[in-house]
Amino acid sequence: MRFYGGIILPMALLLSACDTPELAPNAAGEASIARGRAAAAKLGCGACHAMPGIDWPRGRVGPSLNGFADRGLIAGKLPNRLDILARFVRDAPALVPGTGMPAITMSDDDASDLAAWLSSLDAR
Amino acid sequence: MRADPPGRADAGFARALEGWPPPVLDPAGPYSEPVTLLAWALFIGGTIVLVVVLAALSVALFGSSGLKRRLGGEKAIWIGGIAFPVVVLTGLLIWGLSLTSHLAAGKPTGQEMRVRIVGEMWWWRVHYLDRQGRETVRDANELHIPTGMPVMLELQSADVIHSFWVPRLGGKMDMIPGRTNRLMIQADRPGIYKGQCAEYCGGPHALMGFLVIAHTPEDFARWKASRRPAPIVDPVARRGAALFETSGCAACHVIRGTRAQGLAGPDLTHVGSRHSLGAGILPNNPGTLAGWIADSQAIKPGNRMPPYRQLGAEDLNALTRYLAGRQ
Numbered sequence: 138m139r140f141y142g143g144i145i146l147p148m149a150l151l152l153s154a155c156d157t158p159e160l161a162p163n164a165a166g167e168a169s170i171a172r173g174r175a176a177a178a179k180l181g182c183g184a185c186h187a188m189p190g191i192d193w194p195r196g197r198v199g200p201s202l203n204g205f206a207d208r209g210l211i212a213g214k215l216p217n218r219l220d221i222l223a224r225f226v227r228d229a230p231a232l233v234p235g236t237g238m239p240a241i242t243m244s245d246d247d248a249s250d251l252a253a254w255l256s257s258l259d260a261r
Numbered sequence: 262m263r264a265d266p267p268g269r270a271d272a273g274f275a276r277a278l279e280g281w282p283p284p285v286l287d288p289a290g291p292y293s294e295p296v297t298l299l300a301w302a303l304f305i306g307g308t309i310v311l312v313v314v315l316a317a318l319s320v321a322l323f324g325s326s327g328l329k330r331r332l333g334g335e336k337a338i339w340i341g342g343i344a345f346p347v348v349v350l351t352g353l354l355i356w357g358l359s360l361t362s363h364l365a366a367g368k369p370t371g372q373e374m375r376v377r378i379v380g381e382m383w384w385w386r387v388h389y390l391d392r393q394g395r396e397t398v399r400d401a402n403e404l405h406i407p408t409g410m411p412v413m414l415e416l417q418s419a420d421v422i423h424s425f426w427v428p429r430l431g432g433k434m435d436m437i438p439g440r441t442n443r444l445m446i447q448a449d450r451p452g453i454y455k456g457q458c459a460e461y462c463g464g465p466h467a468l469m470g471f472l473v474i475a476h477t478p479e480d481f482a483r484w485k486a487s488r489r490p491a492p493i494v495d496p497v498a499r500r501g502a503a504l505f506e507t508s509g510c511a512a513c514h515v516i517r518g519t520r521a522q523g524l525a526g527p528d529l530t531h532v533g534s535r536h537s538l539g540a541g542i543l544p545n546n547p548g549t550l551a552g553w554i555a556d557s558q559a560i561k562p563g564n565r566m567p568p569y570r571q572l573g574a575e576d577l578n579a580l581t582r583y584l585a586g587r588q
Contacts (some may be wrong), residue, residue: 181535181544184552184560194543194560196552230578237555239581258384 166253173254176247185238189258199238205258212236223252277428277455277541284352285426289454290447292411292431295360306353317341339559349491362409364432366413366443369394373411373445376404380416380423382462383469383564384527384540390415398488399436399515401527402540403472407481408448416442427473433459448475453536464563470541488531490518492587501583504576516587526566535586551581 177183183191185199202252208217212233215221223234227248229238241250278284286301287296320332367522371392379386389398406412416425418436426433431446448454456471476484493499502519505511511521517530527540535545539561543549553560555577556568572580 146522179544180546181538181549181552184538184543185555194552196556197559200553211351235574237551237577239578241546241548251562 169250169253170257171254172246173250173252173257176243176250177254179242180243180247182251202255203257205255207259213236217256219249219252219256222255223248226251226255262405276354276458277426284376284455287429289452289572290431290449292364292445292447293429296432297362299360302356303353306349331566338439360503361432364445365434366445374406375415377415378404378436380418380420380425380455380458380462382420382463383468383561384459385425385471386419388529399517399528400531400535402470403474403535403537405474405476405481405484406436406446406448408451408475409478411445411447414444414446416444421462422460423455423458423469425461425471426459427454427456427471429454430473433434435460441493446473448473451475451477455541457541465561468539468561468564470535470537472541474536487588488534491586492532493586494581495517495582495586497579498583498586501579501581504580505583508572508576508580510580513566529584531587535583547581547585550585551577554580554584 177188178191181194182188182202183194183196185196185202187195187197187201190205205217211217211222211225212229214233215225225232226241227243228240229236230240266396274324279283279416280287288297315574317332320328324332332550357571366373374393375387375390377388377390377393377396378583379388385402387400387404388396389400391397404412413436414425416434416436417440418438420438422438423436423566424433425436425444430448431444433443434444436442452475454473456473458466458471462469505514505516506520512521513521513523513526515522515528515530517528520577532538533545537543537548538545538553539557543553543560554569557564557566558568558572569577
């Protein structure tokens with residue numbers, strides 16, 4: 138018992154130290170992703186964007202958000218990073234002047250949850 | 262300012278029948294309570310009858326011959342097959358009709374608020390009337406009412422048969438071309454109550470929703486007073502106002518106080534203050550508004566507004582800014 142524990146515990150720690158950041162979002166991340174999806178439905182993002190997990194509406198004015206996590210640039214301009222994404226979803230014209238996507242009033246939580254959710258949309 | 266009473270709007274738009282308890286079994290006023298009571302009576306009564314019938318069936322299949330002889334025969338047909346249904350169904354009919362007779366309104370008494378709602382393919386014209394039946398305000402797709410006051414709806418149709426139904430506030434009533442049907446609704450608590458066209462009326466019928474927003478009497482007075490057109494100072498919105506008249510919008514939509522006087526589509530004088538877009542189906546914010554203007558066909562396929570894909574981002578933003586400001 139003590140022997141196995143002595144081996145397995147450090148191994149488990151080592152593995153989790155390697156894997157956690159990429160593969161397993163922590164509990165708060167999962168909750169944030171779920172809230173982000175609900176926020177997208179509540180705000181009606183589907184009026185312009187087709188999005189996985191939202192059957193209706195599937196707007197065509199803006200790009201589909203399917204596989205957004207794998208996209209290189211936001212709106213063809215900005216690096217696809219969580220913090221930038223959270224600012225972009227709320228006030229796109231401030232970051233990309235001339236974009237057709239308007240500023241949309243939402244809470245800080247909604248913005249960061251939306252970013253978390255979009256960053257979870259890989260093309261699997 | 263838009264007062265946001267607590268409501269079920271967060272349960273999603275275009276989903277008038279969703280949520281728990283189901284809205285049809287969750288009355289919020291005196292004109293929907295009898296419907297719920299009748300529904301429960303029918304449901305429980307039906308269950309009792311089903312149990313009795315199944316018991317009789319199992320006696321017929323598995324009972325001893327003595328039991329069958331005692332329960333069977335001509336007497337069983339007369340009592341169980343004829344007398345029982347006649348008595349129960351007649352009683353139910355009389356009780357049901359008397360319970361629900363006041364849901365459809367008669368002549369106005371002067372005590373209630375009056376509104377004319379005209380069904381269109383696939384939205385609703387809303388005309389607020391004064392006590393004499395003269396129009397005071399024109400709007401579309403949502404109705405604001407004070408709590409605790411009976412509201413008489415004069416229901417009409419401009420094209421095909423629609424049916425007006427806000428399950429938590431009252432009964433369901435058809436809107437028939439050439440006729441005026443009257444229905445009473447009332448909300449006893451502030452909130453947002455969702456409705457849905459309940460008679461198939463073609464293409465996007467399922468996306469013909471409606472919202473009733475009930476305010477406390479004080480909030481309702483405030484809401485009424487807040488509906489005054491404000492001058493447009495923002496230059497982007499001013500550009501949008503010009504575009505509204507030059508790019509075709511004005512041919513179908515009214516914005517009072519401007520040259521936009523088209524009558525085919527919803528009146529947009531107060532569109533910025535509405536809770537929903539597309540007839541009760543989308544939340545109203547600059548994003549959904551822009552999406553609707555640019556391509557409403559992707560959202561509500563078959564509706565009569567063409568997509569405006571020819572608008573560039575700058576024009577689309579200007580129109581959106583202008584319309585969002587129409588409070």
